[in-house]
Amino acid sequence: MRDQLYINGQWVRPDLGGYFDVLDPASGDLIQRVPAATEEDIDHAVHAARQAFNRGWGQSSGAERGGWLDALADELEGRQDALAVLEVRDNGKPLPEAQWDIADAIGCFRYYAELARELDARQDEPLALPDDRFSCRIRHEPVGVAGQIIPWNYPLLMASWKVAPALAAGATCVLKPSELTPLTALELASAAERIGLPSGVLNVVTGLGSEAGGPLSQHPGVDKLAFTGSVPTGAKIMSAAAADIKNISLELGGKSAFIVFDDADVEAAVEWIMFGIFWNQGQVCSATSRLLVQEGIAQRLLERLVDETRRISIGPGLERGVLLGPLVSAGQHQKVLGMIEQGRQEATLLTGGKRPAHLSHGYFVEPTVFADPADNSRIWREEIFGPVLCVKRFKTEADALRMANDSRFGLAAAVMSADLDRAARVANGLRAGIVWVNCSQPTFTQAPWGGMKQSGIGRELGRWGLENYLEVKQVTEYRSTEPWGWYLK
Ligand code: NAD
Numbered sequence: 001m002r003d004q005l006y007i008n009g010q011w012v013r014p015d016l017g018g019y020f021d022v023l024d025p026a027s028g029d030l031i032q033r034v035p036a037a038t039e040e041d042i043d044h045a046v047h048a049a050r051q052a053f054n055r056g057w058g059q060s061s062g063a064e065r066g067g068w069l070d071a072l073a074d075e076l077e078g079r080q081d082a083l084a085v086l087e088v089r090d091n092g093k094p095l096p097e098a099q100w101d102i103a104d105a106i107g108c109f110r111y112y113a114e115l116a117r118e119l120d121a122r123q124d125e126p127l128a129l130p131d132d133r134f135s136c137r138i139r140h141e142p143v144g145v146a147g148q149i150i151p152w153n154y155p156l157l158m159a160s161w162k163v164a165p166a167l168a169a170g171a172t173c174v175l176k177p178s179e180l181t182p183l184t185a186l187e188l189a190s191a192a193e194r195i196g197l198p199s200g201v202l203n204v205v206t207g208l209g210s211e212a213g214g215p216l217s218q219h220p221g222v223d224k225l226a227f228t229g230s231v232p233t234g235a236k237i238m239s240a241a242a243a244d245i246k247n248i249s250l251e252l253g254g255k256s257a258f259i260v261f262d263d264a265d266v267e268a269a270v271e272w273i274m275f276g277i278f279w280n281q282g283q284v285c286s287a288t289s290r291l292l293v294q295e296g297i298a299q300r301l302l303e304r305l306v307d308e309t310r311r312i313s314i315g316p317g318l319e320r321g322v323l324l325g326p327l328v329s330a331g332q333h334q335k336v337l338g339m340i341e342q343g344r345q346e347a348t349l350l351t352g353g354k355r356p357a358h359l360s361h362g363y364f365v366e367p368t369v370f371a372d373p374a375d376n377s378r379i380w381r382e383e384i385f386g387p388v389l390c391v392k393r394f395k396t397e398a399d400a401l402r403m404a405n406d407s408r409f410g411l412a413a414a415v416m417s418a419d420l421d422r423a424a425r426v427a428n429g430l431r432a433g434i435v436w437v438n439c440s441q442p443t444f445t446q447a448p449w450g451g452m453k454q455s456g457i458g459r460e461l462g463r464w465g466l467e468n469y470l471e472v473k474q475v476t477e478y479r480s481t482e483p484w485g486w487y488l489k
Contacts, residue, residue, distance in 0.1 A: 009199025
């Protein structure tokens with residue numbers, strides 16, 4: 001396992017020699033120590049990324065970059081099983097989920113390899129102008145050096161959502177993974193080394209938020225900041241970007257609503273509701289953590305939901321048959337249990353709410369369901385980022401929409417109904433960047449990802465993810481042989 005920073009194609013020790021512990025959330029045991037990058041390390045990494053950009057990566061063809069991205073995908077594919085196990089040890093998630101994440105990460109590199117190749121054909125597209133003395137062509141040029149800061153819930157997948165489109169666009173990267181889950185990002189750096197990716201094109205700096213993330217977001221040599229994480233950190237990144245008007249994109253938190261109408265199939269609803277909140281221990285930005293159920297179906301649905309929730313097998317992610325692993329860290333465990341305590345004052349606890357009796361170590365929490373929280377309660381309004389679902393009932397379609405949209409977040413939402421016209425109407429009325437109809441959470445690399453309101457700025461994935469790292473340039477030419485004739489008559 002790697003335990004150094006990857007800067008300019010070299011494995012290097014941190015400038016001040018500091019390290020931090022990476023723990024296994026299923027046991028709290030040490031996995032390994034990882035370098036704590038400082039301002040100096042960040043400076044070296046940004047400098048290396050700038051040189052790599054100027055040395056040719058920024059001017060290379062999309063076809064060339066597509067080849068590198070495919071090679072990265074091949075390299076990750078060759079180590080797919082080991083990467084999935086490492087992800088479980090680092091993050092805690094059940095192995096099948098980790099296997100899915102790694103396959104998605106590989107798919108993401110392949111997808112952007114294709115988009116990089118397609119970009120060549122889009123370069124220098126003529127733009128029709130209303131004055132035929134002029135011609136105009138449009139270029140899509142890389143943004144430069146990208147500083148990329150990611151969270152811990154999908155470690156390698158979040159890295160690939162950032163790195164793959166940036167490299168496809170011709171940008172160079174300084175990636176800072178979360179201090180809680182840095183291990184697979186270091187493996188990505190290893191893959192870059194093994195394929196001989198030109199030095200400095202991808203730099204991976206592990207470190208703490210304020211000591212490494214802060215200097216990266218403030219560095220004047222960074223042209224673009226791409227951040228995924230919490231709203232408070234997003235606000236800091238935004239003010240750091242303001243100092244020298246950096247290009248930014250922010251993927252922040254959520255408190256997404258799931259509306260279930262009376263005519264929905266109860267069994268299908270129960271399954272999607274559970275997937276929407278218990279998948280990845282509920283540590284999902286788009287988790288549908290606010291359930292709105294129409295009155296006529298509410299009792300039956302809640303009975304089935306509670307029943308199935310109690311059956312979920314909880315344990316270490318590497319154990320066979322486990323569907324709910326530990327939360328990522330002691331801090332997250334405490335935070336979620338604290339919100340549950342608060343919830344006991346604000347709503348009716350239907351199931352869960354504590355550490356499972358059979359798991360005395362590790363950061364485990366039972367899947368938890370609360371009913372009827374007050375409109376202004378914390379558990380209804382704030383992101384918990386754990387396996388905690390809050391349920392409210394509604395009467396009419398208009399009520400459901402109003403309640404769903406009454407949030408400072410706008411990342412995702414889901415609606416379930418047998419009446420597809422109604423579902424489409426509600427989907428159009430939801431103030432969220434992602435809306436699922438008759439399901440919750442399926443995510444495709446091809447489709448845009450991102451939120452409205454305080455859930456963020458910009459979109460990742462799909463062609464929008466590539467545009468994040470491109471600057472649009474017009475080249476306008478005066479073609480007439482006639483003088484312009486403004487000053488010189
Ligand atoms: P976080 O904001 O605590 O940390 C995210 C990253 O920012 C980490 O790498 C951290 O080291 C770094 N960081 C912390 N302080 C910093 C600072 N002052 N300057 C620069 N960088 C700093 O978030 P988290 O706890 O890692 O992740 C959970 C949050 O991420 C949740 O709110 C979740 O909704 C959000 N999230 C959003 C999406 C999305 O696509 N919208 C996806 C995943 C997670």
